[in-house]
Amino acid sequence: MDATLLLDLYRQMCLSRRFEEAAAKAYSQGKVSGFLHLYIGQEAVAVGAISAAEPTDYIVATYREHAHYLARTDDARGAMAELFGRATGCSGGRGGSMHLFDAAKRFFGGWAIVGGHVPIAAGVAFGSKYRGEQDVTLCFFGDGTANMGAFHEGLALAGLWKLPVVFICENNQYAMGTPLYRTLSVEDVAVRARGYPMEAEIVNGDDVLEMREATRHAISRARKDSLPFFLEAKTYRFRGHSVADPATYRTKEEVQKWMERDPIGILAERIRTLGIATEEQLRAVDDEAKAQVQDAVRFAEESPVPAPESVEDYVYA
Amino acid sequence: MPEPRIISFREALREAMVEEMERDPSIFLMGEEVGHYNGAYKVSEGMLARFGEARVIDTPIAETGFAGVGVGAAMVGLRPIIEFMTWNFSLTAIDQLINNAAKLRYMANGQFTLPIVFRGPGGAAHALAAQHSQALEALYAHVPGLKVVMPSTPADAKGLLKAAIRDDNPVCFIESEVMYALKGEVPAGEHVVPLGVAEVKRPGRDVTLVTWSKMVHTCLGAAEELARDGVEAEVLDLRTIRPLDAAAILASVQKTHRCVVVQEGWPFAGVAAEVVALVARDAFDDLDAPPERVTSLDVPMPYARNLEERVLPSPARVIATVRRLLGVEETVGAPVPPARVQRGR
Numbered sequence: 001m002d003a004t005l006l007l008d009l010y011r012q013m014c015l016s017r018r019f020e021e022a023a024a025k026a027y028s029q030g031k032v033s034g035f036l037h038l039y040i041g042q043e044a045v046a047v048g049a050i051s052a053a054e055p056t057d058y059i060v061a062t063y064r065e066h067a068h069y070l071a072r073t074d075d076a077r078g079a080m081a082e083l084f085g086r087a088t089g090c091s092g093g094r095g096g097s098m099h100l101f102d103a104a105k106r107f108f109g110g111w112a113i114v115g116g117h118v119p120i121a122a123g124v125a126f127g128s129k130y131r132g133e134q135d136v137t138l139c140f141f142g143d144g145t146a147n148m149g150a151f152h153e154g155l156a157l158a159g160l161w162k163l164p165v166v167f168i169c170e171n172n173q174y175a176m177g178t179p180l181y182r183t184l185s186v187e188d189v190a191v192r193a194r195g196y197p198m199e200a201e202i203v204n205g206d207d208v209l210e211m212r213e214a215t216r217h218a219i220s221r222a223r224k225d226s227l228p229f230f231l232e233a234k235t236y237r238f239r240g241h242s243v244a245d246p247a248t249y250r251t252k253e254e255v256q257k258w259m260e261r262d263p264i265g266i267l268a269e270r271i272r273t274l275g276i277a278t279e280e281q282l283r284a285v286d287d288e289a290k291a292q293v294q295d296a297v298r299f300a301e302e303s304p305v306p307a308p309e310s311v312e313d314y315v316y317a
Numbered sequence: 318m319p320e321p322r323i324i325s326f327r328e329a330l331r332e333a334m335v336e337e338m339e340r341d342p343s344i345f346l347m348g349e350e351v352g353h354y355n356g357a358y359k360v361s362e363g364m365l366a367r368f369g370e371a372r373v374i375d376t377p378i379a380e381t382g383f384a385g386v387g388v389g390a391a392m393v394g395l396r397p398i399i400e401f402m403t404w405n406f407s408l409t410a411i412d413q414l415i416n417n418a419a420k421l422r423y424m425a426n427g428q429f430t431l432p433i434v435f436r437g438p439g440g441a442a443h444a445l446a447a448q449h450s451q452a453l454e455a456l457y458a459h460v461p462g463l464k465v466v467m468p469s470t471p472a473d474a475k476g477l478l479k480a481a482i483r484d485d486n487p488v489c490f491i492e493s494e495v496m497y498a499l500k501g502e503v504p505a506g507e508h509v510v511p512l513g514v515a516e517v518k519r520p521g522r523d524v525t526l527v528t529w530s531k532m533v534h535t536c537l538g539a540a541e542e543l544a545r546d547g548v549e550a551e552v553l554d555l556r557t558i559r560p561l562d563a564a565a566i567l568a569s570v571q572k573t574h575r576c577v578v579v580q581e582g583w584p585f586a587g588v589a590a591e592v593v594a595l596v597a598r599d600a601f602d603d604l605d606a607p608p609e610r611v612t613s614l615d616v617p618m619p620y621a622r623n624l625e626e627r628v629l630p631s632p633a634r635v636i637a638t639v640r641r642l643l644g645v646e647e648t649v650g651a652p653v654p655p656a657r658v659q660r661g662r
Contacts, residue, residue, distance in 0.1 A: 058393075092426030101425035108392060110424070113416045119382045120417060123389020130345070130371070130395060150412065153382030160377065314427035315461050317485035 003276040007285060009051060009208050010271060012074075013043040013264045014289035016067035019076055022293045023066070023083055023097075027243050031301070032083045034096050035112075037064040041238035044263035045170050047071050048211025049138060049231075052219055056106065058128075058137040060121040063098035063112040068140060072107045076296035086303035093306040094314070106135075115141070115148030118167070122158045125165035129226060136222040137165045138215075144175025146189045158228040159196030166218040167193065167230045170205065172237045177249045193230030205233030206263040209270070235263075322505060327360045327497040329471040330436075333478035334361070334398060336506070338368055341396065344482060347374040347383055348400030348437075357402045358438060358497055380410035384435065388417050391433040396482065401437035404453050404491055411456075418487040419462030434481045436490035439467075440531065440581045441618060441629060443495070450618035450625075452582035454530075457489045458559040458591075464488045465558040466512060469533035471501035473556055476510030484512060493531045515562035517569065521551035524575040524639050527566055527592050529555040532579045532630060539635035550639060558588055566592060567600050574605040575642050579630055584612040585658050606642040611635050615659040 020040050026032045039046070050059060050071040061068040069079050075090060082089030083097050091101050091110070098112040108124060111117035121139030128135045145151045146169065158165050169189045173180050186192065190200040199221065203214040211233060218229035236258040240247035247255075271277050277285075324332070338344045345368075350357045352365040352375040365373040376383040380401065387397035401407045407414065414435065421429050441450035458465040464486055468474040474492070481488040518533055519540050526536040533554045540550040553569050555562060570576045576596045578589035589610040596608045614628045639645075 060389075089426075091424060091428075094426050095424045099424040101428050103425065103428035109421075111417070113412055116385070116412050116416055119385020119413065120389040120392070122382070123386035123391075124393055125389070126386050127390040127393035127395050130390065149409075150381045150385065153379040154385060156377065156379060157382045157386055314423050316464075317422060317430040317432075 001274055001276070006267070006271050006274075006276055009047055009212070010264070010267050010282065011285050011289060012047045012051070012071055013208065013267065014286045015076065015292060016043045016047065016070050017264060018286070018289045018293045019070060019079065019296070020066055022297055023080070024243055026083070026297065032097070033085065034098070035063070036083070036097050036243045037241065038239040038243060039064050039067045039237065041258065041262070042170055042172055042205065042235045043067050044208035044211050044267070045168070045205045045233045045235055046140065048208040049168055049215040052212045052215035053136065053138055056135050057219065058106045058108055058124045058135060059140075060108045060117050060124060060137060061110065061140040062117065062142065063110070064142070065100055065110055065140070066097070069100040069102070069107055073102050073105050075102065076292050077299040078102070080293070080296035081300040081303050084300035084303070085305060086300055087306045088299070088303040115145045115150035117141070118145065118151045118154030119157065121165055121167075122154045122163050125158065125163040126161065128164055129161075134223055135164070136219050138168060139165055140168045140170060142175065143169060143171040143173065143180050143184070143189055145169070146184060146192060155193060155196045155198070155228070159198050162226050163228055164222040164226050165228050166215065166222055167228065168215070169230070169232045170235060171232055172235050174237070174241070174250075176241045177245065177247070179249070188232060190230060190232040198228040198230050200230035200232065202232045202234065205235030206261050206266055208263060208267050322503060323500050324471060324503050325497065326471045326474050326492070326499045326501075327358065329475035329503045330360050330478055330492065331362065331364065332503070333475045333482070335364065335367065337479055337482045338372065343394065344396045344398065345372040345374060346398045346400065347376055347387060349376055349378055349402050351375060351400050358494060360497070361400070380406050381413060384410035384413035385417065387433050387435070388413055388421070388431065391431045392421070392429055396432045398434045398436060398482065401435060403449060403494070404437055404439035405449050405451050407435065407437070407453070414457065414463065414487070414489070415460050419460045423462060430485040431487050432485045434478075434488045434490050436478070437492060438494040438497070439491040440493050441625065444620055444622055444625060445618075446620040447617035452580070452613070454491055454558050455582050455587045458588055462487065464512060464560065465491065466556070467491045467530040467558060468556060469496070469518070469530055469554050471499060472503045472508070473510055475503050476508045477512065477556060479509045480512050483509070488512070491530065496531050510556065512557045513560040513562055514557070515553055515555045515565035517551060518554045519550070519552040521549035521573065523549045523573055524577060524642060525551045525553055525566075525569040525573045526577050526579055526635065527553050527555065528579040529558065530581065532581050535630055535632055536579050536635060539632040539639070542632060542636055543639060546645070548639065548643060548645065561591070561595075563595055563599070566595060570596055570600045571603045574603055576600075576604070576608040577611060577635065577638050577642065578608070579611045579635055581613055581630065583615050584610060585615060587612060609638050609642060611638050615657060
């Protein structure tokens with residue numbers, strides 16, 4: 001087991017967790033506005049999957065994408081400043097929490113209409129194939145997407161044209177406040193992918209290493225054979241749909257049960273068991289993440305708001 | 318000087334695509350029936366044979382899917398031409414146009430350009446009924462981030478499509494099924510008509526008819542008729558709805574002092590309303606009469622031929638409106654009332 005890798009995955013998951021805790025705090029203080037969808041509890045999915053990709057592979061994600069952005073860019077400052085609506089944000093304060101972009105690092109959003117980005121991800125992969133490039137596109141979305149037409153059309157074209165895209169369904173079991181068993185006619189989203197056709201695999205989304213390995217396999221199929229692949233990561237979000245949602249539709253017992261298998265805790269346990277790091281060393285990694293987040297908050301607070309006269313910039317090229 | 322030749326509107330569109338694709342390998346054509354079927358309306362006839370399946374791409378009936386694929390491909394620097402068999406079908410993909418294509422550049426603070434053309438026929442053809450006869454330009458022109466282009470002649474079709482393909486923004490390029498066979502002089506080779514520039518298709522001094530797409534021909538017919546009574550109507554073809562050539566509209570109205578906007582779309586919140594607002598504000602002192610609109614009636618398109626004819630703007634309605642503005646007596650036929658906006662109960 002690669003000690004450096006495990007510790008880096010741990011660091012990334014801590015960074016995402018601490019980032020979102022700080023974002024929620026800033027939201028309660030009125031410093032962050034709009035919708036804020038927290039990813040707490042699901043960190044192993046984004047961190048594990050993106051760690052398996054090359055930096056030149058494309059990432060297309062949803063409005064619950066802080067962790068994905070951080071996993072690709074490590075740019076807590078740019079993300080936090082964006083949440084604060086500052087000119088130094090990764091989208092210049094024009095996007096907010098739901099629209100994080102970094103074109104240079106191939107982080108392609110940040111899309112906030114459920115399912116609408118699935119065909120876009122297929123299109124990015126189409127672009128790679130059209131030009132004979134070897135890059136793979138990773139497309140993240142939630143279980144609530146599985147009934148959208150755009151989801152099916154995106155998968156249909158990826159299957160038909162054999163596009164190098166890995167679809168990653170983050171099944172956190174709730175489409176906003178409605179449990180999946182009330183909205184999905186099948187138990188596993190993965191069965192829907194198989195008809196398009198594409199290989200599909202169900203993964204324990206709370207295990208960052210399992211997530212990483214499954215994504216490595218999927219990416220390798222996409223890259224070598226130019227075939228789409230579908231991963232369904234079973235996971236759970238500890239918080240509500242957004243910070244405005246108290247999530248009263250779930251029992252305390254249910255939430256408690258899932259929090260006991262906190263993906264960060266699972267990885268920490270493995271690291272300790274393998275003797276890679278002590279409790280104290282892990283705390284130091286977490287402290288480092290906290291410091292990075294504190295720096296990001298300070299940076300955001302001290303950054304200027306966008307220039308008012310810039311409001312009409314970038315409507316057209 | 319390139320030598321003018323007479324070709325059809327559809328040939329002009331094809332010529333634009335072929336010439337641009339010869340020039341730039343990042344351009345491809347994608348849509349239903351564009352390849353092996355040679356185009357539902359034969360606009361892309363022969364293009365598959367010329368460019369192969371990698372660049373002339375047949376799709377399933379999945380507008381959301383292939384419009385979205387176009388957006389994604391444009392994000393990585395390709396220049397897709399996405400054909401909608403008709404703009405009516407674009408409604409199933411409207412999320413891709415309005416939420417994604419129109420917004421990306423702004424949301425990402427200018428990190429992306431999105432050079433993509435969505436094209437196909439819009440408006441009524443003949444007796445295609447309510448779901449296949451819609452003039453939807455107002456819907457798309459409403460949205461910042463999109464451009465909307467609507468040619469009326471073969472030469473403009475070629476020149477504007479070449480400009481649209483070269484543009485770094487999402488462009489909605491709306492053609493017309495009933496104009497595909499229309500013939501006209503089209504320069505060979507490099508012929509580019511810049512977006513956002515209107516053109517006077519017939520000069521006149523008494524009234525300005527602001528119009529676009531196939532209504533240009535309705536207005537030219539009306540102008541011909543009016544001229545027999547000594548009324549000289551100027552026909553201003555907008556060619557591009559967004560960006561709107563406000564300067565050309567105002568210059569013409571300042572000359573004629575009267576303005577009638579003629580559109581195929583419905584009256585409520587349409588492009589004509591936008592032009593009228595512009596004229597009312599910026600040419601108020603030049604006007605000798607209130608700016609007027611001639612539009613389709615405010616109903617879904619009926620199938621029966623006589624009802625369809627009644628819905629669409631006609632030269633007779635344009636003439637009646639112009640005469641009313643000029644205070645000229647009706648010489649033939651009964652007066653036709655302006656389109657009434659339906660009020661829901």
